[in-house]
Amino acid sequence: xxxxxxxxxxxxxxxxxxxxPTGPKLPPPDDSPDARACRAEARNSPEVQALGxxxxxxxxxxxxxxxGEVGRAQSRAYRDCMRARxxxxxxxxxxxxxx
Numbered sequence: 001x002x003x004x005x006x007x008x009x010x011x012x013x014x015x016x017x018x019x020x021p022t023g024p025k026l027p028p029p030d031d032s033p034d035a036r037a038c039r040a041e042a043r044n045s046p047e048v049q050a051l052g053x054x055x056x057x058x059x060x061x062x063x064x065x066x067x068g069e070v071g072r073a074q075s076r077a078y079r080d081c082m083r084a085r086x087x088x089x090x091x092x093x094x095x096x097x098x099x
Contacts, residue, residue: 038081045077 029035042048051070056062079089 034082034085034087038078038085041081042074042077045073047073048077 048070051066051073054062055066082089
């Protein structure tokens with residue numbers, strides 16, 4: 001009897017953990033005019049356009065690899081655009097400044 005009760009308690013506790021919070025909430029995406037312009041610029045950057053022409057639809061391996069490369073290129077172009085407009089990277093720890 002106690003073995004069944006222990007098993008039931010463990011299953012109940014395990015089931016509760018399935019429906020708990022999934023982790024910390026992410027901040028909302030930056031929707032400033034600069035961010036919108038940089039996202040559009042990143043989608044149309046020459047590097048992203050060149051990578052877009054290298055997709056080979058018959059090969060799933062190529063598609064997966066190219067989607068990753070396009071995502072990294074867009075991210076790089078977005079960060080470069082934001083930096084050019086005077087915005088630093090979000091989050092993280094500020095660098096130490098010698099006194």
